[in-house]
Amino acid sequence: MNNFNKSVIVLHAHPDDTEAFSAGMLKLLADRGYRITIVTLTAGGLGGMSGNREKTIAIRKEEARNAAAVLNADYYCLNQKDGYAYDNAEMRIAFTNLIRKVKAGIVISHLPVDYHPDHRVASHIAEASALVASLPNVPCEEAHLEITPLFYHSATIDLSDPMGEKLTEPHFYLDITSVIETKVEMLSYHLSQIDLMKHMHKMDNFFELMKAYNEKLGKTIGVKYAEVYWQHLGGGFQKEALIQNELKEFIHKNRI
Numbered sequence: 001m002n003n004f005n006k007s008v009i010v011l012h013a014h015p016d017d018t019e020a021f022s023a024g025m026l027k028l029l030a031d032r033g034y035r036i037t038i039v040t041l042t043a044g045g046l047g048g049m050s051g052n053r054e055k056t057i058a059i060r061k062e063e064a065r066n067a068a069a070v071l072n073a074d075y076y077c078l079n080q081k082d083g084y085a086y087d088n089a090e091m092r093i094a095f096t097n098l099i100r101k102v103k104a105g106i107v108i109s110h111l112p113v114d115y116h117p118d119h120r121v122a123s124h125i126a127e128a129s130a131l132v133a134s135l136p137n138v139p140c141e142e143a144h145l146e147i148t149p150l151f152y153h154s155a156t157i158d159l160s161d162p163m164g165e166k167l168t169e170p171h172f173y174l175d176i177t178s179v180i181e182t183k184v185e186m187l188s189y190h191l192s193q194i195d196l197m198k199h200m201h202k203m204d205n206f207f208e209l210m211k212a213y214n215e216k217l218g219k220t221i222g223v224k225y226a227e228v229y230w231q232h233l234g235g236g237f238q239k240e241a242l243i244q245n246e247l248k249e250f251i252h253k254n255r256i
């Protein structure tokens with residue numbers, strides 16, 4: 001059995017993605033002694049109604065920092081442009097550097113078949129960065145890890161791929177009923193998103209919608225609130241079911 005550090009690093013595209021898709025799991029892991037690091041690829045500069053991208057970026061970084069603080073988590077931004085995110089060597093090296101800095105045992109990102117182009121880019125960067133985290137020849141400041149971290153994927157609010165096809169069944173459902181208030185608290189720091197969602201998606205209450213999404217997933221497994229995950233089991237990654245074992249009592253419909 002390999003030994004993975006109790007350190008989780010998450011790369012999502014925008015501020016509030018981590019809170020929306022993974023806060024429940026992160027809270028459960030933090031309560032079990034895991035160090036959490038939240039990274040966003042962009043600062044979500046398009047996600048504001050002020051008409052000023054710089055102002056929006058400053059607001060959203062502050063919101064993300066405050067939300068991360070709920071889990072005593074550090075927050076980093078890779079400062080790519082919201083809506084125009086690219087996968088490139090600079091981004092991969094920057095994220096590998098962070099993986100090494102926090103000595104991550106677990107990396108979490110979006111699904112490679114997520115509906116949002118920025119999410120797909122973040123997922124590719126996370127995968128490529130994690131894959132080489134243990135290789136000494138990668139041009140990083142931080143020393144290489146002893147072992148490639150485990151890699152997991154979170155789901156979006158819409159469980160379908162970019163073509164609208166239903167995604168494969170998640171590898172497991174996670175009962176987050178006991179930590180839903182923490183998730184709501186973290187989301188509540190993203191006040192800028194309420195006006196935006198009203199304008200963009202005609203959603204009256206963004207936070208309630210996120211909760212309703214977790215409620216819908218919960219119904220599938222007979223609990224109040226749930227999140228869903230896949231583990232990256234392709235070549236190059238270790239396959240230990242670490243999170244599934246660590247959070248055993250919260251896992252349902254585990255199919256790996």
Ligand SMILES: [Zn+2]
Binds near residue numbers: 014116119
């Ligand atoms: Zn997003």
